[in-house]
Amino acid sequence: MQSFIDAYSWLNMRYLIEGLGVTVLVSVASIIGSYVIGAILGIIRYVNIRFLSPLVGLFIDIIRNLPLLLIIFFTYFGLPNLGLRPSSIWATIIAMVIFESTMLAEIVRSGIQAVPKGQMEGARASGLSYWQAMWHIILPQAMKKMIPAIVSQFISLIKDTSLATIIVLPDLMHNAQIIYGQNTNYILPMFLMLAIMYFIVCYILSVISRRLEKRLGSTRKQAA
Amino acid sequence: MTTIFAHYGSELLQGFGQTLLCSVISLFFSLIIGSMFAIFETTPIKFLRVIARIYIEIFRNIPLLVITMFFYVVIPLYLFKIDGFTAGTIGLTIYTSAFIAETVRAGINSVDPGQMEGSRANGLSWWQSMRYIVLPQAFRYVIPPLGNQFINLVKNSSVLAFVAGFDLMYQGNVIASDSLSTMSTYVCVGLLYLIITLPLSYWMRYLEKRLA
Numbered sequence: 001m002q003s004f005i006d007a008y009s010w011l012n013m014r015y016l017i018e019g020l021g022v023t024v025l026v027s028v029a030s031i032i033g034s035y036v037i038g039a040i041l042g043i044i045r046y047v048n049i050r051f052l053s054p055l056v057g058l059f060i061d062i063i064r065n066l067p068l069l070l071i072i073f074f075t076y077f078g079l080p081n082l083g084l085r086p087s088s089i090w091a092t093i094i095a096m097v098i099f100e101s102t103m104l105a106e107i108v109r110s111g112i113q114a115v116p117k118g119q120m121e122g123a124r125a126s127g128l129s130y131w132q133a134m135w136h137i138i139l140p141q142a143m144k145k146m147i148p149a150i151v152s153q154f155i156s157l158i159k160d161t162s163l164a165t166i167i168v169l170p171d172l173m174h175n176a177q178i179i180y181g182q183n184t185n186y187i188l189p190m191f192l193m194l195a196i197m198y199f200i201v202c203y204i205l206s207v208i209s210r211r212l213e214k215r216l217g218s219t220r221k222q223a224a
Numbered sequence: 225m226t227t228i229f230a231h232y233g234s235e236l237l238q239g240f241g242q243t244l245l246c247s248v249i250s251l252f253f254s255l256i257i258g259s260m261f262a263i264f265e266t267t268p269i270k271f272l273r274v275i276a277r278i279y280i281e282i283f284r285n286i287p288l289l290v291i292t293m294f295f296y297v298v299i300p301l302y303l304f305k306i307d308g309f310t311a312g313t314i315g316l317t318i319y320t321s322a323f324i325a326e327t328v329r330a331g332i333n334s335v336d337p338g339q340m341e342g343s344r345a346n347g348l349s350w351w352q353s354m355r356y357i358v359l360p361q362a363f364r365y366v367i368p369p370l371g372n373q374f375i376n377l378v379k380n381s382s383v384l385a386f387v388a389g390f391d392l393m394y395q396g397n398v399i400a401s402d403s404l405s406t407m408s409t410y411v412c413v414g415l416l417y418l419i420i421t422l423p424l425s426y427w428m429r430y431l432e433k434r435l436a
Contacts, residue, residue: 061422061425061426062418062422064425065375065379065417065418065421065422065425066379066414066417066418066421067378067379067380067381067382067393067417068379068382069382069383069385069393070382070393070396070410070413070414070417073393073396073397073400073406073410074407074410074414077400077406077410078406078407078410081406081407155285158287159285159286159287159288160287161287162287162289162290163287163289163383165289166385166386173287173289173290180297184301187297187298187301188298188301188302191290191293191294191297191298194286194290195282195286195290195294198285198286198287198290199282199285199286202284202285202286203281203285206281206284206285
């Protein structure tokens with residue numbers, strides 16, 4: 001019991017919370033970056049531009065089917081060969097954006113596909129150009145259907161950030177390892193705290209995602 | 225790249241084998257555990273439903289790395305020795321089983337409740353109806369998402385690199401630091417992962433289309 005009290009000292013907890021901050025910061029930056037790039041890739045996939053769309057499709061399929069850990073290694077240890085030397089935070093964000101944008105591209109594409117065809121036809125018939133219709137009519141509706149899926153991607157992003165401890169990103173997992181590295185009595189308390197902290201953050205997000213799913217689902221039914 | 229394959233072919237192949245082995249073992253056990261909890265969640269018994277819900281929520285919301293490191297670091301400290309491969313496989317199994325439970329539950333729920341009612345009315349017990357009527361229908365719908373879970377499993381098995389599991393990713397790191405040609409090593413490792421995951425993902429997409 002004493003080891004638990006010692007392990008959860010104010011100093012250690014502050015260090016863990018700092019780590020959690022880095023985890024959340026990296027995840028937020030990555031989800032924003034991957035949403036922008038993912039939306040572009042998803043739209044390119046959807047509108048079927050000759051040569052470009054199949055190429056983007058191939059890129060998406062390849063990246064989606066690789067382990068994130070490999071992409072993290074690749075950006076951190078591989079990019080210096082190309083003359084770039086990202087810090088561990090930037091390397092993680094770049095790796096996450098590369099990986100996660102392909103996931104989001106698929107979400108965006110299926111979100112657009114889920115919007116009834118009549119919406120596009122109606123908008124075009126009302127005199128909007130293809131891109132105007134896409135931007136003002138299709139995307140806002142698709143967005144609504146995508147939100148729950150994006151939130152659940154964000155959850156897996158937060159969990160996956162722990163992988164970046166291997167390139168010494170000072171995130172929650174890494175900071176916990178530093179603390180229990182000092183004293184073997186701290187190992188069990190630290191793992192417990194890790195599980196609790198990750199669980200709280202991810203569980204809150206998953207509750208939000210479920211709520212959104214229900215709410216957006218019900219408004220859709222009302223509209224139909 | 226060809227030099228990497230020529231020099232370190234046996235290591236890469238060994239890692240490939242370990243990755244595949246670990247993924248298949250984890251898939252097997254997480255299918256059993258996952259289906260069990262999925263059935264728990266759909267039983268009329270409230271206690272089992274609560275147990276299943278807690279298990280699924282906990283392990284879905286904790287990073288795989290934390291679960292794996294728990295088995296690698298904490299278990300040897302208090303209970304018994306455990307090697308990296310076993311710790312990694314156990315971690316993967318627990319983590320994946322929570323996702324498989326969700327998938328199978330969705331499958332069971334997608335079967336018309338009339339099927340269960342009909343078979344109960346025909347005199348089958350709850351478990352018999354589940355086993356012979358509902359589950360066979362559920363699994364047909366569940367195969368594409370289960371395939372995707374297997375793809376995730378193969379990708380996630382790279383976590384074994386953290387616990388010296390001698391998998392593909394681990395061997396890749398060893399080779400990268402030995403040969404100093406990091407880029408081409410990781411490309412080789414990536415290609416080997418794609419050999420498993422890419423055909424599977426195309427196959428699952430095909431099945432999804434056919435079922436839809």
